[in-house]
Amino acid sequence: MSTEIYLIRHTTPLVEKGTCYGQADLDVTESFYDEAALIREHLPATIKSVYASPLQRCSKLAQHLFPSHNISFHDDLKEIHCGEWELRKWDDIPQEIVMPWMNDFVNVRIPGGESYLDLFARTTAIFQRIAEKKESAAIVSHGGVLRSILSHLTNTALLDSFNVFKLQYGCVVKLYLQEDQFAHEVLHNVQSTSEQHKPSYK
Numbered sequence: 001m002s003t004e005i006y007l008i009r010h011t012t013p014l015v016e017k018g019t020c021y022g023q024a025d026l027d028v029t030e031s032f033y034d035e036a037a038l039i040r041e042h043l044p045a046t047i048k049s050v051y052a053s054p055l056q057r058c059s060k061l062a063q064h065l066f067p068s069h070n071i072s073f074h075d076d077l078k079e080i081h082c083g084e085w086e087l088r089k090w091d092d093i094p095q096e097i098v099m100p101w102m103n104d105f106v107n108v109r110i111p112g113g114e115s116y117l118d119l120f121a122r123t124t125a126i127f128q129r130i131a132e133k134k135e136s137a138a139i140v141s142h143g144g145v146l147r148s149i150l151s152h153l154t155n156t157a158l159l160d161s162f163n164v165f166k167l168q169y170g171c172v173v174k175l176y177l178q179e180d181q182f183a184h185e186v187l188h189n190v191q192s193t194s195e196q197h198k199p200s201y202k
Contacts (some may be wrong), residue, residue, distance in 0.1 A: 005131065005175040005182075006043060006138040007146045008065070010057040011035040012169045012193050018200065020090050022082035022113065022144075025055050035170040035192070036064050042172040042187040043138065051130055052140040053077040062140040076126040079142035083113025090199045098199060106158045116144070116158050123148040131182070143167050153182045169193060 012035065013026040043065065052062035054073040062071050085093055101108045109115040123145045130137055139149075147161045150173070156164050167173070171189040175182045 002136070003131070003134045003177050004044075004046075004136045006047065007149060007171075007173040007175065008039060008043075008061070008138060008140045009143055009146055009167055009169060009171045010053075010061050010140065011039075013057050015087075017194070018089055018091060018196050020082050020085045020088050020093070020197075022079045022086060022110075023055065024082070024086045026057050028057050028060060031192070032060070032064075036061060038188060038190070039170050039172055040065055042174075044136070046136045047138050048135045049130075049133065049137040050140065051077060051126075051137065053079070053142060053145070055079070055142075058140045058142065062138075065140070066138065074126055076122040077139065077141045077145055080110070080116065080119045080144045081113040082110050084111045085113070090196065091201070093199070095199075095201075102198060116148075119144050120148040120151070120158060124152045127152070146171075146173065150184060153184065169195075 010028070011032050012029045013021070014029050015021055015026050047066070050062055050066045050069045050071045052058045052071055052073055054075065055078055059073065097111070101110055106116045109118065127149050130139065146167055147165045150156065150165050151158055151161045153175070168189050168191045172187040174185045174187050
């Protein structure tokens with residue numbers, strides 16, 4: 001069986017726009033079933049193994065899409081840890097606190113949380129373990145996690161990853177081996193809700 005890995009981002013989370021969130025365990029919105037139906041259209045029946053973040057916006061989707069699979073939940077597939085900023089409004093975080101991270105979010109850790117490099121390190125490590133199994137698999141996770149994997153595979157600088165990989169809620173990206181290297185194809189990526197992951201003044 002060919003090695004194919006399907007990267008799936010969770011559906012729209014139930015959170016007010018402008019809120020900082022990472023590992024906060026958000027629920028999903030009422031559009032969940034409609035979004036999941038669109039995702040399912042792009043998934044083959046041959047997927048053998050399913051890996052997911054344990055946060056409910058991912059676990060609910062994984063269990064809905066793959067009800068007959070024994071899903072492997074891993075903390076390393078969680079979104080970036082936003083530490084002291086979790087569930088605070090971006091615009092309520094004082095500028096003198098948020099700006100050092102805004103100016104170098106790749107290397108600077110969120111107070112009590114992670115940097116993008118921290119996220120990248122744990123995400124790519126678990127991805128390598130999954131890839132080494134050489135089987136058809138799905139990973140149901142978060143935007144930061146999927147960008148980390150794609151940046152790793154394409155040698156894209158993390159600083160540029162948000163512009164290079166514009167991954168919407170519910171997106172599906174297929175990874176497949178091409179001359180012993182993973183190539184990728186975006187199968188589904190429709191914007192349904194605008195996102196805000198920084199202060200409005202930036």
